[in-house]
Amino acid sequence: MTSTLAIVVSLLLLMYLAYRGVTVLLLAPLMAALAVLLSGEIGLYLPIYTDTFMKALGGYVIQFLPIFLLGALFGQLMADSGAAHTISNAIVERLGHKQAIVTVVLACGVLTYGGVSLFVVAFAIYPIARDLFRTADIPKRLVPATIALGSFTFTMTAMPGSPAIQNAIPIPYYGTNVFAAPGLGIIASVIMLLGGLWWLHSRAAKARVSGEGYGQHAEGEAMASSDVDKGAMSRMPLALALLPLVLVIGVNAIFTYLVFPGIDMSSLTARFPNVSPAKMAGLWALIIALTVACVTLVVSRLGHWSNLRASINKGVYGFMLPLFNTASEVGYGAVIAGLAGFAIIRDAVLNVTPGNPLISEAIAMNVLAGITGSSSGGLSIALQTLGADYLRMAEAAGISPDLMHRVAVMAAGGFDTLPHCGAIITLLSICNLSHRQSYLNIAAVTMGVPMVALIAVITLGTMFGSF
Template sequence: MASTLAIVVSLLLLMFLAYRGVTVLLLAPLMAALAVLLSGDAGFLLPIYTSTFMSALSNYVLQFLPIFLLGALFGQLMADSGAAHTIAQWITRKLGHRHAIATVVMACGVLTYGGVSLFVVAFAIYPIAKDLFRQANVPKRLIPASIALGSFTFTMTALPGTPAIQNAIPIPYYGTNVFAAPGLGIIGGLVMALGGLWWLQSRARKAAARGEGYGEHLEDLGDIPEEDHQGLSHMPLFLAVLPLLLVIGVNALFTYGIFPDTNFDYLSERFPQIAPAKITGLWALIIALVVANLVLIVSRLGRWKNLRESINKGVFGFMLPLFNTASEVGYGAVIASLTGFVIIRDFVLNLAPGNPLISEAVAMTTLAGITGSSSGGLSIALQTLGSDYLQMAQQAGISPELLHRVAVMAAGGLDTLPHCGAVITLLSICKLNHRQSYGNIAVVTMVWPLIAVAVVITLGTLFGSF
């Protein structure tokens, strides 16, 4: 019992201190050490740190470093080439300020589904959103929720093929790929997108009925006009969209066309530890990101202001997100090694006897909420419970693909609690605070995604994975 209480105390402190802005890189090992000490295992503290914490951290880095690196590089190149700006401006011209909210959501959705980092998207779209909302006389306080709906929800966790790291994390645990349960993913994505749009449009209508317009925002007066993205904002639309199509298309080609027909028996002698069925999903995503990056670079040769600087900035940008998540995985491994975790594990696994999807969803979204990170919570949960869920699913006749989709979508539920770093960064970009905008962010990034998870679980239970 003391060990279980120690785990709860460390989790609560992790959540509180993360909300106060303390970096997870420091919090994860400290809170893991606290849990060990409170559990009465002080004599094992250093061995647990070097063998359990660091082993889990390094294994995570080993598996996912290429995805984080290539994804961050791709996002930076899309921004610096002017491709992201070109796509956003095209959508704006087509929909116009009369559909300001839908325009912002669609622009963010297209970019993030194509693999552009949500932080890059937020920086790129905010100036456009601000002008659109001002022209449409829609309250500025709805901008963060609109960006969040397009960036943090359906394109991150639901739509099949999305290259978001959240969609890649379950692959080695369940032997799946990023297109897992495509039909259910599309349905879940529509629930999130349409539900979120309905909510934001209803808030805008109520604001208009009260006579509330864009509002007076003195902080906007000092804004510097948007830069011309290295002079490349007029990049042809086809070239701007091509890298996004390649991320999805090349991934699908290898996932469904090339790898299933490839005999990997020749690998067993030299790499006996590799199980191709569990790793080809990651290989396909790596190849797709490499191809998209190369095409983006080559298509703009001679037009880059400083290609080396863009590449360096993108590569350097992957390290903090990777090691933040890897540290949380290390924390989860330490927690799972404590005797008190058995009580927590058994409680979670037995939440819904006969239907591991419900138990899995609760575990994923709870840990995502505690860590303030969908990728962090997902990684911790799979590190500690992934094999249990896979075994339970096999016994219940549930496909790993459905398990994959529910896990990813559930991790995108409570991850945006107030202490979430992405939420704090988004509000900072928009020059707004939690009191002004968080309520609407919570509805579109937590309420509707959790409803979507419930819909997917219900359909998956009734009809299986499709």
């Protein structure tokens, strides 16, 4: 009981201090040490730190470094080449100011589904959203929720083939790929998109009736501006801007379904006995797709870059903090999983719904994502500690690993956007708004509606299996 209480205390402090803005890089080892201290094992912390915390952190970095690096580089190249601006402007021109909310959501959705970092998308789309909302006389306080709906929900967790890191994390644990349960993923995406749009349009209509309007705001242009090359923005053709996004999804699908299944990889197993090609093929396909997209983007824009080296360096440097934040949370989770009290928590979670691991998995992912304020962090901790158990339970219950993959990713994208979530804090800073002004609507479209979609997927998956 003491050890269980120690875990709860350290988790609550981790959540509170992260909300207060303390970096997870420092919090994770400190809160792990606190849990060990309160469990009465403080004399063992240094060996636990070097053998458990650092091994788990290092293992995560080794496994997912290419995805974080290539994803950050691709997002920066899309922004600095002008491709992101070209795509968002094309959507604005076709839908117009009268459909401001739909325009912003679709612009964010297209970019994030194509592999552009949600932070890059937020910086790139905010100036457009601000002008659209002002022209349409829609309250500015709805801008963060609109960007969040397009960036943090269906394209991150539900759309099959999404290159988001969240969609890649379950691959080595379940032997799946980013297209897992495509039919259910599409259904969930439609629910999130339509449900979120309904909520935002209803709030806008209510504001219109009350005569609220856009509101009086001191716009922080310095925060809102991005590093996009203005000359490239005006010159880039739409087809060329869309090509890298198409390549990320298309090349990924080709290698996932055509190339790797047709290759005899028995020689790989003989030479690398610790590598499972079946489990790693999904990650390999994503690495190849992002590499092809980055190279294509650079080559297609040769002669149009203001400073290609600076763009590449900024993209590469930008991957490190998100990667090590998440890896530190994984290290923290590994320490917690080694404490005696975790067995009680694990058994309670695993047995919450005997016979249906989908519900148990959904609860675990939501809780850990909420505590850490990170979908990728919560998902990584849960799978690191419980992934083997869930796979075993799924096989015993006749549940497809693809369905487990999709439920895990969607659940991790539920309570991850509690107020202490770093992405939410960054988004509000970009928009120069406060939690009090905008958080309720953010929570509605990033937690409320996705929970409905998650319940629908679990229900349909239980009744009809993965499709």
